Amino acid sequence: MAPRTxxxxxxxxxxxxxxxxxxxxxxxxxEVADMLGVTLSPPRRPEQTARxxxxxxxxxxxxxxxxxxxxxxxxxxxxxxVTPEAP
Numbered sequence: 821m822a823p824r825t826x827x828x829x830x831x832x833x834x835x836x837x838x839x840x841x842x843x844x845x846x847x848x849x850x851e852v853a854d855m856l857g858v859t860l861s862p863p864r865r866p867e868q869t870a871r872x873x874x875x876x877x878x879x880x881x882x883x884x885x886x887x888x889x890x891x892x893x894x895x896x897x898x899x900x901x902v903t904p905e906a907p
Contacts, residue, residue: 853860864872890897 847855849860890899
């Protein structure tokens with residue numbers, strides 16, 4: 821007499837639970853841009869980004885002037901938590 825073999829039954833693919841399904845993938849940037857109706861530009865090179873981070877000429881002087889005016893008018897402005905030394 822031949823030995824008995826057991827077979828495992830595969831579950832019906834139509835009755836799978838939701839825990840075995842893949843999670844939805846996040847949208848790629850192109851899909852988001854199309855959905856919002858905007859166009860994507862190519863990424864900037866590192867040297868272009870560095871150039872954009874530089875301060876514009878004259879901005880430092882304007883900020884110094886604003887800090888000085890703020891110090892002169894501190895009582896009128898009632899800005900106790902704002903200081904010219906703040907970054």
